[in-house]
Amino acid sequence: MTVCCPILKLPLSSRFTEYQSESLQVSKIYPSNSPTPFLSLANKSSLQVPRFSRLWKNTTRAMEVQQSGTAVFKAGSSNAPMKLLFVEMGVGYDQHGQDITAAAMRACRDAISSNSIPAFRRGSIPGVSFDQMKLQIKLGVPHSLQQLLDIERVKSVFPYGRILNVEVVDGGLICSSGVCVEEMGDKNEDCYVVNAAVYVGY
Numbered sequence: 723m724t725v726c727c728p729i730l731k732l733p734l735s736s737r738f739t740e741y742q743s744e745s746l747q748v749s750k751i752y753p754s755n756s757p758t759p760f761l762s763l764a765n766k767s768s769l770q771v772p773r774f775s776r777l778w779k780n781t782t783r784a785m786e787v788q789q790s791g792t793a794v795f796k797a798g799s800s801n802a803p804m805k806l807l808f809v810e811m812g813v814g815y816d817q818h819g820q821d822i823t824a825a826a827m828r829a830c831r832d833a834i835s836s837n838s839i840p841a842f843r844r845g846s847i848p849g850v851s852f853d854q855m856k857l858q859i860k861l862g863v864p865h866s867l868q869q870l871l872d873i874e875r876v877k878s879v880f881p882y883g884r885i886l887n888v889e890v891v892d893g894g895l896i897c898s899s900g901v902c903v904e905e906m907g908d909k910n911e912d913c914y915v916v917n918a919a920v921y922v923g924y
């Protein structure tokens with residue numbers, strides 16, 4: 723008895739089509755009328771499909787590293803990259819006196835005042851010393867007051883770390899304090915609010 727192969731249209735002996743349930747049988751067959759060998763698989767369930775899971779996992783892992791805190795981070799207009807560790811956030815007010823710089827300084831103090839960073843001094847990060855600590859500051863300030871902001875006074879809030887840049891964007895708030903206290907320097911009832919984000923890395 724012979725069976726016709728529908729693809730190659732070559733006669734196959736029935737003994738090569740016998741189902742084998744336990745083991746994979748891959749046999750080289752040399753038909754009498756064809757000089758080219760081909761493979762006959764006795765058990766389709768045993769086919770070895772190329773595995774791409776490892777490649778996919780490696781690619782996914784690489785994407786996760788790129789998006790994680792160990793990736794190179796750039797903020798604002800600074801060209802100096804840094805590896806970001808964490809972000810501190812704060813808010814500052816100037817209720818009397820209408821000093822936007824005072825509000826920005828308080829926002830930065832609020833961001834850093836409840837945090838301790840021992841890793842840099844203790845050498846917890848291999849190959850990174852205390853002198854390599856870097857900071858990037860982002861301030862949300864009402865647009866009409868941005869020209870009055872004294873950046874150098876804001877920088878003086880930070881006791882250590884090299885400040886790469888201070889970015890000022892539209893934000894914060896101008897609201898009423900409800901009262902004008904002239905003896906405190908008030909010109910009106912305006913209260914200034916500034917938001918701060920401090921990016922810490924190396």
